[in-house]
Amino acid sequence: MALILRYISFLCFIIGVVIAVDKSNFKSCDQSSFCRRLRGVKPDECKYELDLESLQATENSLDAKLINIEAGAEFKFSLTAIAGGIFRIQVDETNPLHPRLEVLYRNKDSVVVKFDDNKAAIYAKPLKIEFFKNDVLVSVVNGRGLFTFEHFRTKAPENAGEGEVQQTNEDPGAWEENFKSHHDSKPRGPSAIGVDITFSWCTPCLWVT
Numbered sequence: 001m002a003l004i005l006r007y008i009s010f011l012c013f014i015i016g017v018v019i020a021v022d023k024s025n026f027k028s029c030d031q032s033s034f035c036r037r038l039r040g041v042k043p044d045e046c047k048y049e050l051d052l053e054s055l056q057a058t059e060n061s062l063d064a065k066l067i068n069i070e071a072g073a074e075f076k077f078s079l080t081a082i083a084g085g086i087f088r089i090q091v092d093e094t095n096p097l098h099p100r101l102e103v104l105y106r107n108k109d110s111v112v113v114k115f116d117d118n119k120a121a122i123y124a125k126p127l128k129i130e131f132f133k134n135d136v137l138v139s140v141v142n143g144r145g146l147f148t149f150e151h152f153r154t155k156a157p158e159n160a161g162e163g164e165v166q167q168t169n170e171d172p173g174a175w176e177e178n179f180k181s182h183h184d185s186k187p188r189g190p191s192a193i194g195v196d197i198t199f200s201w202c203t204p205c206l207w208v209t
Helices: 002-020 035-037
Strands: 048-056 061-068 073-082 084-093 102-106 109-114 118-123 128-133 135-142 177-179 181-183 191-198 206-209
Touching: none
Parallel strands: none
Antiparallel strands: 048 061, 061 073, 073 084, 102 109, 109 118, 118 128, 128 135, 135 191, 177 181, 191 206
C-alpha cells in the first residue's frame, strides 16, 4: 500500500511540473514552418519516382536516379547491404546548390567522408587523417605520429611516495624555466601542442607547434 501511495505521489508531482510549464515558450507545429510543410504532405500523393532504367547494381549495392516529378529535381538513390544483414538507404541531391558532407565508408577502424570534390580518410588507431582533392592525396595529418596535446594536470610533489602520482621522464623545464633574466613560472604547467603535416608536393614534413 505504501508503495502505491509513493507512485501516486510521484505521478501527481510530474503532472504538477508539466502543468507549471509555460507552453508559450515552446513552438507548436502550427508555429514552425518545417513542421507545417511536412505535415502538409498528404498520404498516397508521393511526388518521388525511381528511374529503374538508370539502375546500376554491384555485388552489395545498387544505385539509381530518384526524381521529384513535380519539381523536376534529381536525386541519387543508393541501397547498400552491410554486415549483420542490414540495408542502408541513402538519398542526396545529384547537383546540390549547397553540398553536404557525405559518409562514404565506415568501420571500427576508419571512416571516409566526402564534401564536394574533397575527401578525408580518418583512421582511429593511431589517429591519422588523409585529405584528397579529386581523389588525389593532398596532405596527411599525423602521418609520422608526432601529434601531441599536453593536457592540463597537477604537478606531483617532489617527495611523492607510493600511491601518489609521479611524473616520469619530465623535461626539466616542463613546469618552470629560465631564459637569461626571464623566468616562466608556468602556473598551469606544461601545455604544448604539436602536429606533423605532410604535403604531397613537398618535403620534408611540416611540424606545427
